[in-house]
Amino acid sequence: MTADSGFEILLVTFPGLEEELKAEAKSLGFRPVETITGGVLLHGGWPDVWRANLRLRGVSKVLIRIGSFRAFHLAQLDKRARKMPWTEVLRPDQPVRIEVTCKGSRIYHAGAAAERIGRAITEELGAPVSEDAAVCVKVRIHNDVCTVSLDTSGDGLHKRGHKEAVNRAPMRETMAALFLRQCGYTGAEPVLDPMCGSGTFPIEAAEIACGLFPGRSRRFAFEDLATFDPAAWQALQAMEKPRQTALVFRGSDRDPGAVRMSQDNAARAGLESCTEFTQQTVSELQRPEGPPGLVILNPPYGTRIGDRKKLTGLYRAIGQTMTERFSGWRVGIITTDAVLARATGLPFAQTGGPVLHGGLRVSLYLTTALG
Missing domain, CATH: 3.40.50.150 (Vaccinia Virus protein VP39)
Structure with a gap:
């Protein structure tokens, strides 16, 4: 991934409501590439990531694809994880959390895989690994292909920042x-x-x-990334034009x-x-x-x-x-x-x-x- 050429962005949503989210994204000027189960894919840059978190009402999380590679054993995973562009997106002073899922792969122990990737990030970048960190690196190992994504949202986007109390079995x-x-x-x-x-x-x-x-009243994980631009973010927030009804x-x-x-x-x-x-x-x-x-x-x-x-x-x-x-x-x-x-x-x-x-x-x- 590069900031200049753009990268893949995944808008996560509820399976069964992908078309509604795609329509919402189009209405706000995003250009969805395709729908997949539980999400909508688009191609864009960091301003698109910030705007998606701020303005899309139906998206649960906004993930970006950092890269992917094949890995057949933990030593290979460790070696290739060290070549990922961590310095382009993560800050050495911000802790990260690693979440790994494994399916149909020779690497089958998610905890061991998370430990190797966390060690690679710490030793290559200097960022500490913490289970309660706001910044989360999500890794999916499927059929021996390791796909690395970054959660730019933090807390689920249903948390608007206004609701302190909820009833039993609430709808998000x-x-x-x-x-x-x-x-x-x-x-x-x-x-x-x-x-x-x-x-x-x-x-x-x-x-x-x-x-x-x-998203007007809350923080996002992308504010703790190396790519964050406070001035550009404030300009996006200032585009809100409240109206009376x-x-x-x-x-x-x-x-x-x-x-x-x-x-x-x-x-x-x-x-x-x-x-x-x-x-x-x-x-x-x-x-x-x-x-x-x-x-x-x-x-x-x-x-x-x-x-x-x-x-x-x-x-x-x-x-x-x-x-x-x-x-x-x-x-x-x-x-x-x-x-x-x-x-x-x-x-x-x-x-x-x-x-x-x-x-x-x-x-x-x-x-x-x-x-």
Whole structure:
């Protein structure tokens, strides 16, 4: 890799939502090369890496390819690791973490491989190896080919820097952003989540409508790399142009703790003026004043035998409330179970393949505007 000619960048995302991330990347002027399982590949330089971390809402991590080579045994791995361009990207005063996976290779012990690569970095560059370092070198040894990448993000990009409290089994902001995109949401309509948990959907929708960058409030691992340019980074951050919106983004939940949690999270994101959270059940929900928009929710989906029967009543109540009170609104429900989605009685079409979420496979079911 060289800074002048560019390098391969991998935008990591949830398997099943690659096309949505690719579309988002294109909308921001990136030029995706191809989609692979769990990611989108593009070719670019360091400004593209910084901008991807700052602005892409649906990306989980931004990795760059440092290089690859064949290695059939640990001594060969050690020798070739020392020839990698560590000095071009890493700083000798910043500790690094090494993560190795091995599959179908004569080098099969990940811990031993990580020890050799860490030693090579320390002896060639001077950077110490630490298990809790923010900078992470990721190594994949597959069919005797060693691919070395660098995690430029640090903490997962769903950590926007605003949410201190989350409810049980929360949906990550990155996934919520891609489901909103799958619904055709652009920021031009109100959004309501009647089972809001920690407020992820309304807050994410409000940020889009207000033109806020998802990474505006956090640090990234690339700030600790040798390639970091503080002046160029500040110029990218200054491109954010927040705007006022007349729309209101609402959430409700039967749990008062969830409502308080959502209010606090919205306040930390600077979105108090355009968000509203109330305590109520789905059956108590009334259509808000103003233009129609999108109702999106991630209700419970049972994973044990008998759960479906218990949850059918809840899904039926959701459908009844939407049908009776939300004419003109679109409805999106994320669930593992097509039978539960049908129990709503709403005219859903499954919009895409299943997406892995918390070990389960979920799908978005979306209506057109209700009559």
